[in-house]
Structure formats: structure tokens, C-alpha cells
Amino acid sequence: MELVSAVGQGSTFTLVLPAPVNEGEAVEAGPDAGREVAEAAVDAVQAVVASGDVLVIEDDPSAVRLLREYLEAAGYPVRVAATGESGLASVVERKPAAIILDVLLPGIDGWEVLRRLKADDRTHDVPVIIVTVVEEREVGLALGAADYLVKPIHREALLACLGRYVATTAEVGQPRRVLVVDDEAAALALIRAALEPEGYEVVTAQGGRAALDWARDGQLVDLVVCDLMMPEIDGFEVIAALKRDRRTATVPIVVCTAHDLTAEQKARLNGQILGIVAKGHDARLGLLDWLSRSAPRLLN
Numbered sequence: 250m251e252l253v254s255a256v257g258q259g260s261t262f263t264l265v266l267p268a269p270v271n272e273g274e275a276v277e278a279g280p281d282a283g284r285e286v287a288e289a290a291v292d293a294v295q296a297v298v299a300s301g302d303v304l305v306i307e308d309d310p311s312a313v314r315l316l317r318e319y320l321e322a323a324g325y326p327v328r329v330a331a332t333g334e335s336g337l338a339s340v341v342e343r344k345p346a347a348i349i350l351d352v353l354l355p356g357i358d359g360w361e362v363l364r365r366l367k368a369d370d371r372t373h374d375v376p377v378i379i380v381t382v383v384e385e386r387e388v389g390l391a392l393g394a395a396d397y398l399v400k401p402i403h404r405e406a407l408l409a410c411l412g413r414y415v416a417t418t419a420e421v422g423q424p425r426r427v428l429v430v431d432d433e434a435a436a437l438a439l440i441r442a443a444l445e446p447e448g449y450e451v452v453t454a455q456g457g458r459a460a461l462d463w464a465r466d467g468q469l470v471d472l473v474v475c476d477l478m479m480p481e482i483d484g485f486e487v488i489a490a491l492k493r494d495r496r497t498a499t500v501p502i503v504v505c506t507a508h509d510l511t512a513e514q515k516a517r518l519n520g521q522i523l524g525i526v527a528k529g530h531d532a533r534l535g536l537l538d539w540l541s542r543s544a545p546r547l548l549n
Contacts, residue, residue, distance in 0.1 A: 252392075263367075263368060302325070302326035302327060302328050302345050302346060303320055303325045303326065303327050303328070303345060303346060303347050303348070303349060303411065303415065304327075304328045304329075304330060304336065304339055304340060304345040304348045304349070305317075305320075305327055305328065305329045305348075305349045306330045306332075306333065306336035306348060306349070306350045306351060306354065306359070306362060307329065307330075307331070307349070307350075307351045307354075307380075308332065308351065308353075308355055309351070312351070312380075313329055315402075316349060316380075316402075316407075317329075319404045319407055319408065320407075320408075320411070323408050325411070325415065328343075328345065331355075332354060332355055332356050332357075333354045333355075333357040333358065333359065333361060333362040334356050334357060336348075336350070336362055337362060337365055337366070337372075340366065340372050340375065341369075341371060341372065344371070344372070344375060345375060346375075346414070346415040347375065347376045347377070347378065347414045347415045348366070348375055348376070348377045348378070349378050349379075349380050349411075350362060350363060350377050350378070350379050350380070350381075350394075351379075352382075352383045352385070352389075353381060353382070353383065359379065359381065360388070360392065363377055363379070363389070363392050363393060363394060364392060366393075367392065376395035376414040376415075377393065377394050377395055378394065378395055378396045378397075378398065378407075378410055378411065378414075379394045379396070379397045379398065380398045380400060380402055380407070381398075381400060382400045383399075384399055385397075390498075395413075395414060395499050396410045396498070396499050398410060413471070413499055413500070414499075425448075425449055425450065425471040425472065426449075426450045426452060426469070426470040426472075427444055427449050427450070427451050427452065427471065427472045427473070427474060428452045428453075428454060428463065428470040428473045428474070429441065429444075429451060429452070429453050429454070429473075429474045429475075430453075430454045430456075430457065430459075430460040430473065430474070430475040430479075430484065430487060431453075431455070431456075431475075431476040431479070431505070432455060432456045432479040432480060434455060436476065436528070437453045437455060440474060440505070441453065452468070452470060456479055456480070456482070457479050457481060457482025457483060457484065457486060457487045458481060458482050460475070460482075460487045460491075461482065461487065461490055464496070464497055467496060469496070469500075470500060471500070471501075472500065472501050472503065473500055473501070473502045474503050474504075474526075475487055475488060475502060475503070475504055475505065476504075476505055476506060476528075477504055477506045477510075477514075478506065478507075478508055484504065484506070485517055485518070488502055488504075488518065488521050488522065489521070492521050501523045502521065502522045502523060503522065503523055503524050503525070503526060504522050504524070504525045504526070505525075505526045505527075506525065506526075506527065506528060507527070507528035510525075
């Protein structure tokens with residue numbers, strides 16, 4: 250869901266939904282449950298891209314030179330657009346793996362560029378990292394930015410952020426780390442057994458508190474698979490905490506649950522997760538089916 254709002258003018262809400270399904274189908278047990286959600290959200294999973302370039306939309310020549318120096322030295326091919334209009338045209342002409350966007354641009358500003366990118370089916374899945382002097386992080390994230398960095402930018406911070414979405418050639422083929430959160434040891438073992446043979450490195454947290462302890466330690470993963478119904482600290486609290494923490498805010502999250510969600514529970518998760526996989530005897534197949542659709546981005 251996206252929101253554009255201006256005081257005294259009104260608000261525009263944009264809601265993107267998967268193809269219509271029968272009531273209750275989206276969270277029922279079985280591999281199709283993961284597939285239904287995955288088809289609507291898979292393009293948003295940009296953890297690793299083996300090809301493509303980074304489009305820098307920036308009008309300041311000195312900033313462009315610095316970004317080129319940082320990115321090209323790290324192995325990222327770079328394109329540059331000096332205006333919002335030319336940036337939008339460049340994205341449509343050849344879809345980049347990621348976009349670095351300034352807010353202060355001649356012509357249409359970065360906010361409008363971001364709004365148009367996220368409203369266009371051809372470009373809405375491209376991760377956009379805002380790099381600007383304007384300290385409006387919450388606005389940027391609300392409009393759909395993958396991350397928000399304030400100038401002056403540090404090389405390490407930029408590369409760490411971009412590395413969540415785009416892989417350099419040297420990185421392709423490295424195993425991707427998945428954090429699995431569940432209070433049941435059997436469920437953790439089941440998911441580990443399903444993912445490790447497929448090339449994933451699996452880290453487990455037995456319960457919500459263990460997951461939050463992991464987050465506080467600053468360890469990084471490429472994907473989180475989280476149960477919802479856990480004692481003491483449930484999955485809703487874990488997901489909210491991960492999204493509040495700048496270190497983990499952009500990590501994709503997939504929910505794996507045995508329960509049908511109420512409308513209120515779905516509202517709590519809105520905008521925070523990428524998909525839902527149902528537990529049960531087909532949970533392994535459902536999770537692998539979901540991940541297989543994003544394998545080029547999550548593995549190699």
C-alpha cells in the first residue's frame with residue numbers, strides 16, 4: 250500500500266493486490282498458499298541480483314563522481330541521470346538492479362520520481378535507495394524507498410545498504426543466510442532440512458526473544474522466515490521490532506504459520522512482510538515453492 254498526502258489537498262491511496270481468490274484461500278495449508286502470495290510479492294524480493302546496473306539519479310556532478318568512485322570500485326556498473334524525467338525514462342528503457350535517488354532535483358523532484366516508480370507496474374519492484382541532504386527518512390520509506398541515507402554519505406554505509414539488493418559478480422554463488430524464527434524445535438528442524446540442501450545457510454532462533462537477541466547482536470541475514478503464534482514474544486512483535494531497527498528494516502520477511510489470519514492481524518502485517526506460507530504437512534513444499542520463484546535474487 251502506498252500513500253501520497255498533502256495538507257489542504259487530500260490524500261491518494263494506492264493498493265496493489267494479487268489476483269482475486271476465494272475467501273480464505275490465501276492462507277490455507279499447502280504449497281499454493283505460498284504461491285498465491287509469492288506471485289504478488291516476488292518482484293519486491295531484491296536480495297541479490299546477478300546482473301544489471303545501478304542507476305544514479307543525481308544532478309550534482311561532485312556527488313555523481315563520489316558515487317561512481319564508491320560503486321564502480323566495488324564492482325557495480327553505474328548509469329547516471331541528471332534529472333528526474335531522464336531518470337524515469339532510463340528506468341523504462343533498461344531496468345536497473347537498483348536506483349540511487351536524490352530528492353533535490355531540477356524539474357520533478359525525487360519524491361515525485363519515487364511515487365511514479367512505485368505506481369508503475371514496470372518499475373515498482375526496483376529497489377530505490379534515497380541519498381540526500383533532506384532528513385525525511387520516514388516519508389521516503391512510506392513512499393516505498395528500500396532505504397534512506399543522509400549526506401554526507403560514507404562508502405561503507407552505502408555499500409552495505411546496496412549489498413542487500415544487488416550482488417557484484419564476485420558475490421554471485423555465495424550462500425544466502427536465512428533466519429528462521431519459531432518456538433517449536435521440530436518446526437526449525439523441518440525448515441532447516443528443507444533449505445540447507447538447496448544451498449541456503451540457515452540460522453535458527455527458538456522463540457521471539459531469541460530472535461530479538463539475534464537482532465541486537467547486529468548479525469545480518471538475507472531473509473527471515475517467522476512464525477506468528479509464539480509464547481512471550483509473538484511473531485507480530487518480532488516483525489515490528491525488526492522493521493524498527495535500521496540494521497534489519499530492509500530484510501525481507503516471510504511468515505510461516507498454521508493459523509488463518511483475521512482481518513485485524515493482516516492489517517498489522519500490511520507493508521511489513523513479503524508473503525505467507527502455511528504450516529502443515531505441505532509446509533516444506535510451500536516454502537521451497539515460494540523461494541524457488543525468487544531464487545535468482547536470493548541465491549545465484
